[in-house]
Amino acid sequence: MPELPEVQTIVSDLERVLPNLKIKDVWSDWKKIIKQPKSFDEFRKKLIGKKIIKIRRKGKNILIDLSGDETLLIHQKMTGHILYGPLRDDPYNQYIHLLINLSNGYSLALSDLRKFAKVLIWPTNKLDELEDLKKIGPEPLDKNFTFEKFKEIFAGKKGKIKHFLMDQKNIAGIGNIYADEILWEAGAHPLREIQKISGAELKKIYEAIKKVLRKAIEAKGDSMSDYRRPSGEKGNYQNMQNAYRMTGQKCKKKDGGVITRVKSGGRGTHFCPVHQK
DNA sequence: TGCAGTGTTGCTTC
């Protein structure tokens, strides 16, 4: 599930511990999650001996820059978890499918119940060429992401506002949880047609994107479901949720509304029918 | 017991 705030928390946590460690060995029992290079042997050989330089993020992708101008990219998709600790001899997590053993005796692991995660190695200076990253829209918390810019992206688009927010080509990092939370905050109905949204309403949505994502990063992510930090600790945003998975509960705006759940594009969508118009 | 629902993405189909 990790969305922008969760991935940001993971990246900040890792940036504190990983730089300057060296990769000793690599193990996997599900080689299909490794997309590049083609064979696991090559993947392993490329990583062994490399030093970790820097941890970054693009949208929901984690980028680990290594010595030798290589970058390890990890996308956790639905149920991927990044773990860091003395995991080498600790088979407690049956869903760990990739283990990277480090020079301090600890390991970086990717656990993934549904095995949707994606891992690849790519030259750092050629990351721009990766289709996966090229398509991703602007970072919503970047200072370049102005209201003008948001309006530009919005112009001429069709369809429903929630779908627009979740489309990574438009804005990076928003998924099902934060789309519901942002629209609750902005008072906009998730199924509203884009073309019928006024400038003033758009401004509210823009403000809500920044507000909700900032608050969620401060809370270290949302552990309503199974998200955990690399240390195994939970985030706190699940205690602050207003819409997502609050079906049947009174709206916190105290407007008499009850959070309703509908299905849109196959995804659960939660909103207050009173103040979200 | 059994089947709908689950955070994502990208491919297929119409």
Next chain:
DNA sequence: CGAAGCAACACTGC
């Protein structure tokens, strides 16, 4: 071309 559906996989909860 765009929109919608579904596959990738495995578990939880009603």
